[in-house]
Amino acid sequence: MKRRSFLKTSAIATVPLALNGIPVMASSNIESNALDVLANAAVNCGKILVIIQMNGGNDGLNTVFPLDKWTNLNNARSNILMSQSAVLPLANNSTTGLHPGMVEMKNLYDNGKLMIIQGVSYPNPSFSHFRATDIWFTASNSNQDLDSGWLGRSLDKIYPNFPTGYPNNDMPDPLAIQIGSTLPFSLQGPNINMGYNAPDPNTLLNVINQITDPAPNSDYGAELTFLRLMKDQSNVYRTAIQNAYNTTQSQTATYPSSNKLGDQLKVVAKLINGGLQTPIYIVNHPNTSDLHSGQVDTLDKTQGAHRNNLSILSQAISAFQQDLELMGKSQLVTGMTFSEFGRRIKSNASLGTDHGSGAPVFFFGAALNTNSSAVAGTAHPVPGMIGNSPNLPLNATVSDQVEMQFDFRQIYSTIMQDWLCMTETQATEVLGANFTKLPIFKNSNLSTAAFEDTTFMTVYPNPVIDQTININFKEKIHSAVNVKIFTIQGTMVFQNRYSINGHFLPITLNKTIAAGIYIVEIEYNNRLFHTKVIIS
Numbered sequence: 001m002k003r004r005s006f007l008k009t010s011a012i013a014t015v016p017l018a019l020n021g022i023p024v025m026a027s028s029n030i031e032s033n034a035l036d037v038l039a040n041a042a043v044n045c046g047k048i049l050v051i052i053q054m055n056g057g058n059d060g061l062n063t064v065f066p067l068d069k070w071t072n073l074n075n076a077r078s079n080i081l082m083s084q085s086a087v088l089p090l091a092n093n094s095t096t097g098l099h100p101g102m103v104e105m106k107n108l109y110d111n112g113k114l115m116i117i118q119g120v121s122y123p124n125p126s127f128s129h130f131r132a133t134d135i136w137f138t139a140s141n142s143n144q145d146l147d148s149g150w151l152g153r154s155l156d157k158i159y160p161n162f163p164t165g166y167p168n169n170d171m172p173d174p175l176a177i178q179i180g181s182t183l184p185f186s187l188q189g190p191n192i193n194m195g196y197n198a199p200d201p202n203t204l205l206n207v208i209n210q211i212t213d214p215a216p217n218s219d220y221g222a223e224l225t226f227l228r229l230m231k232d233q234s235n236v237y238r239t240a241i242q243n244a245y246n247t248t249q250s251q252t253a254t255y256p257s258s259n260k261l262g263d264q265l266k267v268v269a270k271l272i273n274g275g276l277q278t279p280i281y282i283v284n285h286p287n288t289s290d291l292h293s294g295q296v297d298t299l300d301k302t303q304g305a306h307r308n309n310l311s312i313l314s315q316a317i318s319a320f321q322q323d324l325e326l327m328g329k330s331q332l333v334t335g336m337t338f339s340e341f342g343r344r345i346k347s348n349a350s351l352g353t354d355h356g357s358g359a360p361v362f363f364f365g366a367a368l369n370t371n372s373s374a375v376a377g378t379a380h381p382v383p384g385m386i387g388n389s390p391n392l393p394l395n396a397t398v399s400d401q402v403e404m405q406f407d408f409r410q411i412y413s414t415i416m417q418d419w420l421c422m423t424e425t426q427a428t429e430v431l432g433a434n435f436t437k438l439p440i441f442k443n444s445n446l447s448t449a450a451f452e453d454t455t456f457m458t459v460y461p462n463p464v465i466d467q468t469i470n471i472n473f474k475e476k477i478h479s480a481v482n483v484k485i486f487t488i489q490g491t492m493v494f495q496n497r498y499s500i501n502g503h504f505l506p507i508t509l510n511k512t513i514a515a516g517i518y519i520v521e522i523e524y525n526n527r528l529f530h531t532k533v534i535i536s
Helices: 003-009 033-043 067-077 103-110 129-138 152-158 201-208 219-245 260-273 305-326 408-419 424-431
Strands: 022-027 048-053 064-066 088-090 093-098 114-121 176-179 280-284 333-338 359-365 457-460 468-487 492-508 516-524 527-535
Touching: 048 260, 048 305, 064 067, 067 093, 088 103, 093 103, 103 114, 103 305, 103 359, 114 408, 176 260, 219 260, 260 280, 260 305, 305 333, 305 359, 333 408, 408 424, 457 527
Parallel strands: 048 280, 048 333, 176 280
Antiparallel strands: 022 176, 064 093, 088 093, 114 359, 333 359, 457 468, 468 492, 468 516, 516 527
16 A cells, blocks of 8 residues: 555544643644645744634624625525624624624624624635535635645645654744644645644553564555654654643633633643744634524524524634733734635525525734724725625525625735735745735735736836826736735725726826835736835
């Protein structure tokens, strides 16, 4: 049997480690190629990303309520929709509210520590749990099959001989840790799965004490030797993880009882407090979001299975965020929730919802771009929200879907560049295309060094004078183009659409644009082109 096949199919390839009874999988590779490169860059960046997976397809319209579309929403799902007065209002956001089971997340939003990204999906979405999850894990197109995770592929390129020679002085800790009972496909590299599972640390005693029987001189013996190498490596990671976990913390948050997501995040918080260099953590919501029936209680629509799920999420995130603040590391950690898809606009007759497409994604943390003054006048002026309330038809049918406003790979690209210190070139290589970033993080400077390509267009004069940017295209254009201008902090200050017939485009700017360095973005023929300009 080939080593690759053996490892991908054998349960022995996972190595036990548990903290307070919670299985922990340490990995140099997470979810896909993109996260893999991202994780490596993050080691020297000092930032940490925590991903919460909500399995099953969370109902975004019963999580984030479009208050400005209430009549249409009620027409579509009157059998499961609560009273509008029960929805939690949000500060500085009159169009949007949260489920009443999310009091803690509402408080985070009101205090600038929670962000909602509306309508996240991808073109031609899949409604299969397995296929949709694979797409999110691999960052593939809907018609593309990839056999490795977006983090796994990246780590394999950076560490091509893994696991031989690791850990080492440059990277003594795992690049990613999965808290949960199963290894996600995101941790699958091109050749082996990079994760380790540890339900019981005691089973590693033979490895710790170097008690092993000689391996036979056969194909089986070769595989056994390789597995022992992985065990030895995992034992070193185990020591680092347990040392971090056992580091004393002067003050700790109170986590909710009987909350398995909170238990997982508590472990993550202890590892962060203990100084582990791991930049990526993945945890899993313990309950399914696949609520085709019984989503709400018959007598009280604010209650039911979905409220229970959202309360678990809200209470766990709140305690985790408080823990980060108590240890003084809240500016270094951000969290993200996702589910493989959303639900249909129209509810079914069983007090539930069926598989859909677009859904909101949450970010939480102290480094989000939620300041009112920072977003005023931009394309997304509501502090704490990117995008608008979903566009709901007056009388939705069973086929109507929440429309996509943002491709999930825009979120990945933003995380990689603005949070985990990757370049635009790296992000493009990992994702297979250039996806426009979103203004998720505050004080996230664009890398102006990446915007020196003059093969498509040039700007003159540069520095710009008299608030006029003259763009000369290298090829003759007979089309409309979208033009955006960003500060190096990623704030959009100008947007317009022009029809061009030739090589030349003059752009007259608003005189309120201050002097400084800016990025001009041209969208043409479904591609993005950038150049750096200086406005004097």
